Each structure stands twice: as structure tokens, then as C-alpha cells.
Amino acid sequence: MNTFLKRVLILLSIVALGLFLYSVFVENIFAPRLSPEDTVEFKLNDLELEVFYNRPYKKGREIFGALVPYNQVWRTGANEATTFETNQDLEINGMPLAPGKYTLWTVPKDSTWTVIFNSKQYKWGVNAEMQPMWDPNYDVITTNVPVQKLDNDVEQFTIAFDNSTDNLFLTMAWDDVKISLPLK
Numbered sequence: 001m002n003t004f005l006k007r008v009l010i011l012l013s014i015v016a017l018g019l020f021l022y023s024v025f026v027e028n029i030f031a032p033r034l035s036p037e038d039t040v041e042f043k044l045n046d047l048e049l050e051v052f053y054n055r056p057y058k059k060g061r062e063i064f065g066a067l068v069p070y071n072q073v074w075r076t077g078a079n080e081a082t083t084f085e086t087n088q089d090l091e092i093n094g095m096p097l098a099p100g101k102y103t104l105w106t107v108p109k110d111s112t113w114t115v116i117f118n119s120k121q122y123k124w125g126v127n128a129e130m131q132p133m134w135d136p137n138y139d140v141i142t143t144n145v146p147v148q149k150l151d152n153d154v155e156q157f158t159i160a161f162d163n164s165t166d167n168l169f170l171t172m173a174w175d176d177v178k179i180s181l182p183l184k
Contacts, residue, residue, distance in 0.1 A: 035078035035157075042161035042168070046088065049183075051104070051170070053082040055157045063175040064108050073116070073132045075125030076106045076172070077157055081133065082125070084117060084170075091184040092117070093143040105134045106172070110147070113172075113179050117141040148178045 035056040042049040056078040061067050068074050076082040082104040090097040103122055107114035120138035127133055150173065157174040169180040 037079075038159075040159055040161060042163070044163070044168075048087045049090075049161060050085045051082065051159050051161075052080075052085075053077040053104075053157075053159055054079040056174075057157075058153065058155050058175055064177055065110070068108055070109050071107060073134050074106050074108060075132050075134075076104050077159075078125070080124055081105075081122040082159070083121070092141050093145070093182055095141045095143060097141055102140060103134070105132065108177075112144045112146055114142060114144050115179070115181055143181070145179045145181050148180065150176045150178055152176075154178075 035054040038053060038055050040051045040053075054077045064070065083101055084104045085101040086097065087099050089099060097117060100119070101121065102117040102119055105116040105118055107116070116134070117140045118134060118136075118138045119140050120135055122133045124133060153176050154173045158172070160171050160173075162169040162171050162180065168183045170183055171178060171180045173179075
């Protein structure tokens with residue numbers, strides 16, 4: 001092997017080692033996420049629904065009205081913007097939603113939450129100033145849902161589909177709060 005090729009291989013090895021060390025010690029890519037990703041699916045006959053979101057923990061913090069301010073748009077989870085996908089027409093609280101993928105935003109309040117389905121896809125949930133990346137010009141549905149106070153705290157933010165009463169609901173729960181959005 002000639003000298004030039006040996007030098008190139010050594011240089012590439014040093015660069016690869018540097019990138020690996022950077023990713024481990026600076027970016028910490030192998031550490032578990034503080035707010036892990038989750039995907040919730042619902043399938044019934046030909047209907048397929050999916051929600052992708054990140055699940056922050058309460059960790060003893062005051063959540064609504066503090067960490068998540070009242071009367072302000074919230075990315076509905078952590079990290080990436082939460083997405084909702086349907087393969088069929090839906091009726092959400094009496095309003096039509098066409099098949100497609102939407103970002104899901106909420107405005108928590110003391111007694112009601114505003115739930116927003118937005119047609120724009122965002123790479124992240126907030127910008128550098130920690131403001132929601134939500135653009136109201138792409139809102140497809142905006143609806144209000146009453147808050148249910150829970151007897152027990154929910155430690156980790158949870159989105160689920162509830163079909164236990166033959167009525168389908170998209171539920172969100174965290175801390176001592178739960179909302180149930182009717183879907184048809």
C-alpha cells in the first residue's frame with residue numbers, strides 16, 4: 001500500500017473517531033430521551049388512526065398553569081410537534097376532518113381545552129425562543145373540550161383512543177387533568 005493511501009485511511013479513521021466521540025459526549029445520542037416518543041394506533045374495520053407524540057413526565061412539577069401556561073398554544077407533548085393521522089373522513093365534535101396527516105395543538109385552560117388540527121407539518125414543536133411553531137393560517141378544526149379532573153395524578157403525559165362505550169374518543173391526560181375529544 002502506498003504512503004498516500006495510508007495517510008488517507010489514517011485521516012478518515014481520525015475523523016470517524018472524532019465524530020463518534022462528539023456524538024457520545026456532546027450530543028449524547030445514546031442517552032434515553034427525557035420525553036420518549038410514542039405512537040398510539042386505533043384500527044376498526046377499515047378505519048386507521050395514528051397519533052405520534054412525545055411523553056414528558058411530571059417529575060413533581062406543577063403542570064397546567066405553570067410549566068404549560070393557561071390560554072397559550074401548547075405543542076401537546078414535548079420535542080417534535082404531535083401528529084394525528086386518519087385514513088378516512090372523520091367527524092370531530094361535529095366538524096368534518098378529511099383523511100390526511102395533521103399536527104395537533106392545544107390551548108389548555110382551567111375548565112376547557114381548545115384542540116386544534118392543523119394541516120401544516122412542522123419539524124419541531126417550538127422555535128429557539130420556546131414559542132410554538134404553530135401557524136393559525138393552516139388550522140382545519142378548532143374545537144373546545146371540557147376538562148375532567150382526575151382523582152389520581154398521571155405521571156407521564158398520555159394520549160390514547162377510548163372506544164370502551166362504543167363511542168370513540170381521543171383522550172389526553174397528564175397531572176390531574178383529562179380531556180376526551182369525541183370522534184365519529
